[in-house]
Amino acid sequence: xxxxxxxxxxxxxxxxxxxxxxxxxxxxxxxxxxxxxxxxxxxxxxxxxxxxxxxxxxxxxxxxxxxxxxxxxxxxxxxxxxxxxxxxxxxxxxxxxxxxxxxxxxxxxxxxxxxxxxxxxxxxxxxxxxxxxxxxxxxxxxxxxxxxxxxxxxxxxxxxxxxxxxxxxxxxxxxxxxxxxxxxxxxxxxxxxxxxxxxxxxxxxxxxxxxxxxxxxxxxxxxxxxxxxxxxxx
DNA sequence: GCGACAG
DNA sequence: ATCTTGTCGC
Numbered sequence: 001x002x003x004x005x006x007x008x009x010x011x012x013x014x015x016x017x018x019x020x021x022x023x024x025x026x027x028x029x030x031x032x033x034x035x036x037x038x039x040x041x042x043x044x045x046x047x048x049x050x051x052x053x054x055x056x057x058x059x060x061x062x063x064x065x066x067x068x069x070x071x072x073x074x075x076x077x078x079x080x081x082x083x084x085x086x087x088x089x090x091x092x093x094x095x096x097x098x099x100x101x102x103x104x105x106x107x108x109x110x111x112x113x114x115x116x117x118x119x120x121x122x123x124x125x126x127x128x129x130x131x132x133x134x135x136x137x138x139x140x141x142x143x144x145x146x147x148x149x150x151x152x153x154x155x156x157x158x159x160x161x162x163x164x165x166x167x168x169x170x171x172x173x174x175x176x177x178x179x180x181x182x183x184x185x186x187x188x189x190x191x192x193x194x195x196x197x198x199x200x201x202x203x204x205x206x207x208x209x210x211x212x213x214x215x216x217x218x219x220x221x222x223x224x225x226x227x228x229x230x231x232x233x234x
Numbered sequence: 235g236c237g238a239c240a241g
Numbered sequence: 242a243t244c245t246t247g248t249c250g251c
Contacts, residue, residue, distance in 0.1 A: 047241075049242055084242070086239040092242095093241075115240045125240070146240050184240085241242050 001223060004056070004078025004099040010091070017082070017091045018122075025124045027132045034110065034137050034191030037202040040065050041109035044212025045100065045130075047093045048220040049080060055227055056080045058096030059220035060104055061212065068203070068211050074103035075223040086146075087121050090129040097130060108136060110191065110199060112212040116140040117188035119148055119163050119171030131189020138188030139196040141210055145173070145184055153182055158201060172197055176204035183208060 011017040042065045047058045055077065062072040076099035082091035093115075101108055117127030117140040127140030145163070150173045153159040157178050163171035163186070171186030174197050185200050187193050203210035209217075 047242085049241085051243085084241065086241090089241055120240080140240080142240050144240065147238080 001057075001075040001077055002099055002103040004058070004076050004096045006078070006081050006095045007098075010081060010095065012082075014085060014088060017085075017088045021122050021124045021129070024129065024132050025122065028118075028124070028128050029190045030118075030187060032137070032190040032192070034195040037195070037198045038065055041071065041107065042112060042199065042203065042212055043101070043104070043108035043110070044112050044210065044214075044216035045097045046114050046213055046216035046220050047096055048224040050224060050227070051080060054079050055224065056096045057220045057224040057227060058093070058100040059216045059223060060097070060100040060108065061215040061219055062104060062106060062108060063203075063212055063215070065109070065202070068205075070215060072104055072106050073215075073219060074100050074105075075219060076100040076103060077223070077227060089115055090126040093126060094130060094133065098133065101134065111136050111138045111188070112199070112203065112210055113138060113140045113188060114213055114217075115142050116146055116171065116184070117186040119146060119165075119184065119186035121147055123170070125186070125188075127186065127188030137190040139191050139199060140171075140186045140188055141200055141213060142184040142186075143209070155179055160197060169193070174200055176201060177208050180208050
């Protein structure tokens with residue numbers, strides 16, 4: 001497990017964080033289709049916290065997109081760099097996620113994030129931010145709706161309905177399993193909403209959440225527990 | 235003004 | 242995110 005280095009100038013206040021979002025928002029690329037589902041590699045990233053001990057652990061798990069087999073993984077530990085503030089989640093998670101991605105022995109391909117990309121109050125969620133910083137294609141798959149309205153999608157797997165910011169479709173409520181609560185998909189960087197939804201369905205053949213986030217979630221929790229005093233002898 | 239609000 | 246036992250179901 002590698003150690004997180006917090007990037008120089010990482011914002012410490014909400015005001016500075018908002019300014020960073022304003023500055024980076026224009027660098028998001030929305031006109032590339034993105035890699036086709038089922039080919040190449042797909043990487044899930046997730047983060048777990050122990051705020052009591054000021055510890056954050058991130059995991060990145062690379063899957064073969066065709067078989068969904070795990071082909072590589074990495075973790076990173078560090079101190080929590082920012083409090084949780086709705087709309088500023090990226091400032092809490094990204095340093096650790098970057099460290100985990102850099103520790104991978106291979107290229108990540110498409111990155112699947114826990115949370116939102118475009119479906120964000122300022123159109124610059126975690127997935128957008130991570131995409132701009134890394135240049136990688138990214139999408140966001142969230143477990144809960146944030147601030148956008150949507151109609152309940154049809155009851156069968158594959159049904160979807162738009163997440164609306166007024167007239168603009170900023171994401172989609174997508175049913176990944178029959179009769180199960182939908183997930184909330186949005187574009188991060190260099191991927192189309194169509195492609196993002198296709199990837200999400202491809203990655204969730206059996207459970208509600210994509211295999212990428214299931215693996216990343218399990219790994220960062222396991223790694224965090226291994227950090228509990230007596231974990232690795234320090 | 236008050237509440238809601240990704241993880 | 243995290244605090245938490247058993248329990249219902251495939």
